[in-house]
Amino acid sequence: IQSMIPEIAELTVFFSMFVTVNLLRHNPTVKAESKSSSFDEMSYGFLGYPVSQAADITFCKASVVPVGDDQLPHLELTRKIVRRFNELYKPVFTEPMALLSETPRLIGTDGNAKMSKSLGNTITLDSSAEEVTRIIKKAVTDPARLHKHDPGHPEICPIFAYHRAFLPLESADIRESCMHGKIGCAACKERITAGLEQIFIPMRERRAYYAARPKLVDEILASGTQYTRCIARETMNEVREAMNLNYFDLPMKTYLEGVN
Structure with a gap:
C-alpha cells in the first residue's frame, strides 16, 4: 500500500x-x-x-x-x-x-481516445457478463459502414482492435470478412463478447475467492x-x-x- x-x-x-x-x-x-x-x-x-x-x-x-x-x-x-x-x-x-x-494500446469504446476510467469508455476487468455484453453492444464501430454487407474498414474500428488484442488467432479471419462485407458489426460484437467472456471467467472466480x-x-x-x-x-x-x-x-x- x-x-x-x-x-x-x-x-x-x-x-x-x-x-x-x-x-x-x-x-x-x-x-x-x-x-x-x-x-x-x-x-x-x-x-x-x-x-x-x-x-x-x-x-x-x-x-x-x-x-x-x-x-x-x-x-x-x-x-x-x-x-x-x-x-x-x-x-x-x-x-x-x-x-x-x-499488446496494442486499446481504443475506448467511444472510439475517440484510449481507454480511460476518467472518460468512462472502458471495459473493467471486474465487469459481469451482462455488463460486458451491454458495453460491447453500445460500443462504436466503423462509422463509414452503414449496412451489414457494406465493405468495412477494420483498422479504424475499436471492436476490431479488441479482436486483434484478445483473439489474435481469429483476427485475420475477422478482418477479411469485415473488409468484404461478410460479417456484420452485430455478429462481430458477439464474437468478441464471447472471447472476452472466456478471459474474464477465471478472473471473476479468483476475485470471488478473495472477496469472500x-x-x-x-x-x-x-x-x-x-x-x-x-x-x-x-x-x-x-x-x-x-x-x-x-x-x-x-x-x-x-x-x-x-x-x-
Whole structure:
C-alpha cells in the first residue's frame, strides 16, 4: 500500500530538486491530462506526479519496468533523475529500462481516445457478463459502414482492435470478412463478447475467492507492505548517506562536538 511507505514521499521530495517546472509542463501525459480535464491551473501534486512515479520505480531499485509507449516519457524522466543523482552523489540507483507491452494500446469504446476510467469508455476487468455484453453492444464501430454487407474498414474500428488484442488467432479471419462485407458489426460484437467472456471467467472466480476472504486480503497487503518498507528503509539509508543527511547515524558525542 503506497501510502504506508513514507520513504516514497521522502524520495519524491529529494528527486523534485533535480527537475525543472518547465520540464514537467512539457511532459506529454501531463499536457494531455491537463487538456482533457480542462485544468486552468495545475496543482503541485498533479504537475509533479511523474517525479512521484520516479520514486515509485527507484525506491525498490527496479531495473526493468513494463510500460505502454505512452509511459515512455515518464520512464525517461526517471532515467534522467537517476543519472543526475548518481552523478551528484554516488551510484545508488540503477537506470531502469522499458519493457514495452506487445499488446496494442486499446481504443475506448467511444472510439475517440484510449481507454480511460476518467472518460468512462472502458471495459473493467471486474465487469459481469451482462455488463460486458451491454458495453460491447453500445460500443462504436466503423462509422463509414452503414449496412451489414457494406465493405468495412477494420483498422479504424475499436471492436476490431479488441479482436486483434484478445483473439489474435481469429483476427485475420475477422478482418477479411469485415473488409468484404461478410460479417456484420452485430455478429462481430458477439464474437468478441464471447472471447472476452472466456478471459474474464477465471478472473471473476479468483476475485470471488478473495472477496469472500477479506482477512486473507488484509494479511497479504500487510505482509507485502511490511516487506516493501524493509526495502524502502534500506534504499533511503543509502540515499541519506550519499547526500550526507544521516546525521544521527553518527555517535551522539561526535555529533555534538561537530555542532560546537
